[in-house]
Amino acid sequence: MGKIELHNITYVYGKGAPYEIKALDDVTLSFEEGKIIGLIGHTGSGKSTLVQMLNGLLKPDSGKVLLDGKDIWEEPKKIRDVRFKVGLVMQYPEYQLFDETVESDIAFGPKNMGMNEEDIVKAVREAAQFAGLKEKHLKKSPFDLSGGQKRRAALAGVIAMGPSVLVLDEPAAGLDPGARRRILTRIKDYQRQSGTTVIIVSHSMEDMAMYCDTVVVMNHGRVTMTGTPAEVFSRADELLSQGLDVPAITKVARALREKGVDIGLDIYTVNFAAHRLLGEEV
Amino acid sequence: MRSDIVFGQYCEGSSFLHKLDPRWKIIFVFSYIVGLFLAKNIFAFALMTLSIILLWVLSGIRAKILIKGLRPLLFIIAFTAIINIFWFKGETPLLPDSWFFQIYLEGIINALLIVLRVAVLVTGTSILLTYTTTPIALTDGIEQLLAPLAKIKVPVHEFSMMMTIALRFIPTLIEETDKIMSAQKARGSDFSQGSLARRAKALVPVLVPLFISAFRRAEDLATAMECRCYTGGAGRTRMNVLHSTWRDAVMLVAIAAFIAGIVLLNIFAPGYVFAM
Ligand SMILES: Nc1ncnc2c1ncn2[C@@H]1O[C@H](COP(=O)(O)OP(=O)(O)O)[C@@H](O)[C@H]1O
Numbered sequence: 001m002g003k004i005e006l007h008n009i010t011y012v013y014g015k016g017a018p019y020e021i022k023a024l025d026d027v028t029l030s031f032e033e034g035k036i037i038g039l040i041g042h043t044g045s046g047k048s049t050l051v052q053m054l055n056g057l058l059k060p061d062s063g064k065v066l067l068d069g070k071d072i073w074e075e076p077k078k079i080r081d082v083r084f085k086v087g088l089v090m091q092y093p094e095y096q097l098f099d100e101t102v103e104s105d106i107a108f109g110p111k112n113m114g115m116n117e118e119d120i121v122k123a124v125r126e127a128a129q130f131a132g133l134k135e136k137h138l139k140k141s142p143f144d145l146s147g148g149q150k151r152r153a154a155l156a157g158v159i160a161m162g163p164s165v166l167v168l169d170e171p172a173a174g175l176d177p178g179a180r181r182r183i184l185t186r187i188k189d190y191q192r193q194s195g196t197t198v199i200i201v202s203h204s205m206e207d208m209a210m211y212c213d214t215v216v217v218m219n220h221g222r223v224t225m226t227g228t229p230a231e232v233f234s235r236a237d238e239l240l241s242q243g244l245d246v247p248a249i250t251k252v253a254r255a256l257r258e259k260g261v262d263i264g265l266d267i268y269t270v271n272f273a274a275h276r277l278l279g280e281e282v
Numbered sequence: 283m284r285s286d287i288v289f290g291q292y293c294e295g296s297s298f299l300h301k302l303d304p305r306w307k308i309i310f311v312f313s314y315i316v317g318l319f320l321a322k323n324i325f326a327f328a329l330m331t332l333s334i335i336l337l338w339v340l341s342g343i344r345a346k347i348l349i350k351g352l353r354p355l356l357f358i359i360a361f362t363a364i365i366n367i368f369w370f371k372g373e374t375p376l377l378p379d380s381w382f383f384q385i386y387l388e389g390i391i392n393a394l395l396i397v398l399r400v401a402v403l404v405t406g407t408s409i410l411l412t413y414t415t416t417p418i419a420l421t422d423g424i425e426q427l428l429a430p431l432a433k434i435k436v437p438v439h440e441f442s443m444m445m446t447i448a449l450r451f452i453p454t455l456i457e458e459t460d461k462i463m464s465a466q467k468a469r470g471s472d473f474s475q476g477s478l479a480r481r482a483k484a485l486v487p488v489l490v491p492l493f494i495s496a497f498r499r500a501e502d503l504a505t506a507m508e509c510r511c512y513t514g515g516a517g518r519t520r521m522n523v524l525h526s527t528w529r530d531a532v533m534l535v536a537i538a539a540f541i542a543g544i545v546l547l548n549i550f551a552p553g554y555v556f557a558m
């Protein structure tokens with residue numbers, strides 16, 4: 001459960017208007033089940049548009065979105081069920097918080113699903129725990145939380161629905177390094193424990209390298225690369241030409257090679273580089 | 283970029299009408315409306331039709347857009363027309379006497395003329411103002427036309443600043459509403475199904491974050507304005523100074539000729555006299 005495939009997806013904003021923008025151009029992609037997949041690309045490359053395809057917030061102009069082998073637009077009336085299965089945490093999700101307490105805000109999704117009272121309480125507790133929110137936070141107004149806590153409350157609001165695919169659009173954007181690490185670690189732990197497929201949008205190469213099993217690179221509405229972080233980051237030139245960066249340590253490895261010390265170009269974490277330098281097996 | 287999408291109905295362009303001074307345009311529109319209401323006989327109405335065609339040509343706007351602009355008024359137009367056809371007592375009955383109601387030729391002509399007047403009124407003002415003037419230029423024009431009122435302590439500049447800011451933030455708020463709605467839909471909100479009460483209730487999770495963010499923006503903007511020493515209108519000069527050109531003079535003459543034409547046709551041309 002939790003396999004998403006995209007087949008020849010095309011999407012145009014403002015169709016027919018003079019400012020028409022082709023945000024997705026014949027995208028075919030399949031997201032491996034039970035993995036953390038990173039989606040990278042510079043601003044405007046179509047990442048947010050793509051993730052909104054996954055849960056049916058946007059309907060493709062052409063092409064198909066398959067969830068567990070079934071076209072999600074087969075029955076447009078049932079698109080809500082798809083949204084419960086594919087939980088999407090939008091960019092800057094803290095701006096969606098609205099309820100009086102964090103607890104009831106997290107319960108919004110489960111309530112819409114029609115869960116019973118008992119299950120809701122349980123789902124909220126578990127989601128809050130996954131997101132790293134303490135009991136005392138639950139009774140507070142969401143507007144009294146710190147930025148990082150708000151973000152995690154919004155994350156909990158989606159996790160509480162128990163989706164089989166969790167999609168996060170730039171979950172760490174605009175957070176300080178501490179909060180950044182906390183939220184990404186939470187997501188990774190959640191993925192490990194629940195076996196959910198997780199798709200993370202980011203343009204931080206370091207984060208992608210650290211947390212993802214697979215990386216998908218987008219440019220101008222098209223998928224340009226797919227592979228493990230090692231595979232993708234070893235093609236640094238292409239990434240740079242697409243307006244993306246590579247992890248700092250990958251740059252070090254490249255510079256070292258130019259100076260005559262070749263430790264390989266598939267380096268993307270400091271630990272990995274250290275092992276290579278010391279000639280150890282990894 | 284989404285924020286580039288101009289809100290409202292302004293059509294990008296560089297036509298004769300686009301280049302008019304907004305201050306004059308406001309005056310022109312009022313004069314034009316007066317002219318339209320003065321028209322009393324079929325010849326005056328013909329001049330009116332001619333004027334709208336001229337305006338359309340001068341604006342360079344596609345006819346499709348203008349027709350689309352009339353669509354929301356279709357109901358009102360049809361309603362007025364029907365009322366006029368059935369209630370008007372003229373001299374040339376069209377139906378046999380035995381019928382329990384009667385329609386007169388004059389009633390039909392009257393209805394047609396009313397429809398024409400409403401259509402010209404709406405299209406003319408839209409061409410002159412909304413389609414060819416940016417909202418910002420419009421508020422600028424209004425501010426300067428009303429500037430004399432500042433002498434009697436009417437806060438003209440402040441009102442105009444408020445208008446400008448409100449206009450500036452409409453696209454931003456629309457975009458924001460869009461995002462928040464998407465976010466709540468992702469959590470299972472349903473805005474399109476269920477009873478009216480249910481749908482209204484579904485809006486709460488949208489309105490609360492929207493208001494909070496609007497207030498946050500307002501506060502940020504106020505701080506930013508204060509940081510740049512904004513103290514209101516007194517002593518402030520403009521970045522874009524409005525200039526009147528030969529175009530405004532030409533248009534002034536044209537509008538004057540239009541009104542004069544209508545008045546003369548009303549007096550001297552024979553023919554059916556409009557009853558309303
Ligand atoms: N609602 C919208 N209306 C019009 N254009 C949009 C809208 N959303 C995004 N775009 C445009 O589509 C392109 C892709 O945007 P997006 O998917 O948000 O990219 P990313 O998330 O990778 O930054 C951009 O050029 C953007 O300006």
Ligand SMILES: [Mg+2]
Pocket residue numbers: 047048049091169
């Ligand atoms: Mg984005």
